[in-house]
Amino acid sequence: MGTEWNLKNPYLTTISEKDVLNGPGATKETRHVSILLGDSGLTYRAGDAIGIIPENPKDIVEKLIELLGFNPSQEVESHSGKVTLYNALKKDYEIHRLNKKFVKALPGLLSDDSGSLIEIQLVKSERNNVTKNTSDSWELSTDGDLPANYPIQSKNNPSAKAEIITKDNDAIEDYIWSRDYIDALQDFPSLNFDTPEDFLSQLDKIKGRLYSIASSPDAHPGEVQLTIAIVRYNHHNRDRAGLCTGYLADDVEVGKTKFGVYMSPTKSFLLPDDGSTNIIMVGPGTGIAPFRAFIEQREIDKSTGKNWLFFGDQHEATEYYYKSQIKGWLDNGVLHDFTTAWSRDQAEKIYVQNRMLEHGKEIWEWINDGAYFYVCGDKNYMAKDVHAALIQICSEYGGMNSDEATEYVTQTLMKEEKRYLRDVY
Ligand SMILES: Cc1cc2nc3c(=O)[nH]c(=O)nc-3n(C[C@H](O)[C@H](O)[C@H](O)COP(=O)(O)OP(=O)(O)OC[C@H]3O[C@@H](n4cnc5c(N)ncnc54)[C@H](O)[C@@H]3O)c2cc1C
Ligand SMILES: NC(=O)c1ccc[n+]([C@@H]2O[C@H](COP(=O)([O-])OP(=O)(O)OC[C@H]3O[C@@H](n4cnc5c(N)ncnc54)[C@H](OP(=O)(O)O)[C@@H]3O)[C@@H](O)[C@H]2O)c1
Structure with a gap:
């Protein structure tokens, strides 16, 4: 019973509660979430886990499409079939954090224009003020900083920046840790994709998250209860959340929002068969x-x-x-x-x-x-x-x-x- 539901074919359901378990003044947010098993036929034992398939936040999807410059209603070929670009980015791909493949590919993804920009650099200047009879001169040293009166202050060269970010594994991890695709598109305005599929091909498919079940099926028939720590952080002046925990806490409405679940039975994390065992x-x-x-x-x-x-x-x-x-x-x-x-x-x-x-x-x-x-x-x-x-x-x-x-x-x-x-x- 209920065995037809799995990661690829999840059961669509709602929650009946998502109460915060922490008291007032807490610095963390842990929620008690009850998932309804409805007519799924899904069963479980104490010790099992359940998988939840999250969706990306609406505002992040919209901002990303705006930066990419595509039409959200445009039909695209996703791994789930033909869907709108909006739905592909909302449901099919992980967009809340950059992946390694994308960052490694950055230098090559920057548009040809930025790569072939001819950089003209002044190396020496001398100006004489004829009325005051003063002179102002400087020569560019090799130690990095530009003179205060250098005519163009920006050293911003996208290709050089991408090279620094992809220098080694630590640099890549550092860049990824606090950024999503919105950050990357803002950091590199010359990042250009000819078609939505060119962008989608760089992304990872959305993955389900597992949660240890916090209820006995006999104590709460028809429900799976969970104890979930909501992941929240702020980077580059933007509040961010873990994909699944943020989705449950902020987007899933009690009794309304439908999302996919599947069981992940444990092989060995079970109670002893003999109830008299301590x-x-x-x-x-x-x-x-x-x-x-x-x-x-x-x-x-x-x-x-x-x-x-x-x-x-x-x-x-x-x-x-x-x-x-x-x-x-x-x-x-x-x-x-x-x-x-x-x-x-x-x-x-x-x-x-x-x-x-x-x-x-x-x-x-x-x-x-x-x-x-x-x-x-x-x-x-x-x-x-x-x-x-x-x-x-x-x-x-x-x-x-x-x-x-x-x-x-x-x-x-x-x-x-x-x-x-x-x-x-
Ligand atoms: C068998 C199993 C059982 C589990 N049971 C539970 C459970 O009962 N309750 C529970 O709460 N979780 C449980 N988890 C963890 C759960 O599956 C998720 O990994 C967790 O909820 C985070 O998912 P997310 O999608 O919200 O976060 P994601 O979007 O996947 O992000 C999580 C990642 O964010 C990163 N991160 C954290 N803080 C920051 C920061 N400040 N800046 C940048 N990045 C940061 C971390 O690297 C972390 O790996 C379980 C996992 C497994 C495998
Ligand atoms: N795979 C994952 O994504 C994953 C897995 C587990 C936890 N987390 C992260 O952890 C956060 C909260 O998780 P959580 O609520 O389950 O609690 P937790 O962070 O694991 O903390 C629970 C308790 O364990 C303490 N603790 C810290 N280090 C310990 C150690 N070495 N040995 C024993 N106890 C230790 C904590 O103390 P102090 O905090 O006071 O040090 C706290 O009192 C989540 O937001 C999540 O991001 C993520």
Whole structure:
């Protein structure tokens, strides 16, 4: 049921809520988004993820077409078939950030006119004022800066600028980091495309974004709930947003806007088959998402295994997501332990791995007793630090040296027993 829906053939649906989870005064924006599964037949398990296909913001599409100098209603050949240029740029291609292929091709894309401009440069000047009998002279040095009284102050040569930007990988990454195609067209007014297709051929196809599902299908039938950190930043005096998170937060209207979704089932990030198994879950920030689903599921299944959640974010006052639900679980005993790390509520940072180390003895006892250990959230920093903390705990309390503890965590727990599971991104 529902298996016909996929990335290429997504189910079109709407949302029923997108509430901000942060309290007043927060510096970040995290939303609880509910997607309606309607008549799709789509099913999922706690631990699965869902894919969302975003669209580009209307104002960015319009500005881009204006700068390109084409007609938005013009029919073009896109990978989705024959569509208007407006629709191709709204739905089919990523335009919110330059791609590497485009930046690498920049020197060649600049129109021939700019490349073949003849540059005339004055190298020496001497002017005599006959009435005052004074003289004003200068000679161009080779060290770069133009003399203050040089007749033309602009050193702006598009070809030279493009060469600098594409000098090496770091320069390309630097240019891409804060710019989209609007910035590039404004930086290089001589950038010219004969046809819309010439421009489209430089772009990447729009990609779906995955989100760990934050709900149990049994607790919320017909819905998929998500915990989404909205990506926002400002570069070159323009407010910008992540493509999918900006789309959901700013453009998708509750109950109205239709967009495509598809399921992305997990292979292994699942609850233990045996409900009496204890589980430890480490999920700071949006990493809490699948653990809300796990706990909801264990509550409904009346699983007897104990549940221990490590959660953290910037401030308790503004980032304590799902507070009343968590309090309810602590009251009714579904959540055996809840350990928090509010990173910015004191002078020094406190992270989930610091809390793990404080509870090292207990964590080792749970693991040694057969508990599953789950991690979800940031891959680049948090998951690595939590991994190191787990090894340290196994070494300290499990009587292993550091090599043995590493082997135990990465081989025994992860690969052989498959009870150290990660959903990191
Ligand atoms: C299996 C899986 C599960 C996931 N689950 C969740 C989840 O539950 N919740 C969640 O919120 N996310 C989750 N993600 C991440 C999610 O898929 C998206 O990557 C994320 O929401 C950003 O998407 P976007 O389209 O809004 O941003 P994009 O447009 O794709 O941009 C994101 C990129 O913007 C860049 N960026 C960030 N800040 C700046 C800045 N200041 N200047 C310039 N560039 C910047 C970063 O390089 C980042 O990679 C998950 C990812 C995976 C793979
Ligand atoms: N692939 C992606 O696109 C991706 C993936 C994950 C996160 N992000 C970005 O991260 C932003 C927010 O994500 P999020 O809300 O899930 O939270 P987050 O940024 O991961 O932060 C959650 C908590 O983790 C803390 N933290 C920072 N470094 C840590 C470390 N090394 N070890 C343990 N904890 C650490 C943070 O503290 P401090 O902030 O106080 O240091 C905060 O308290 C999003 O806007 C998104 O751009 C992007």
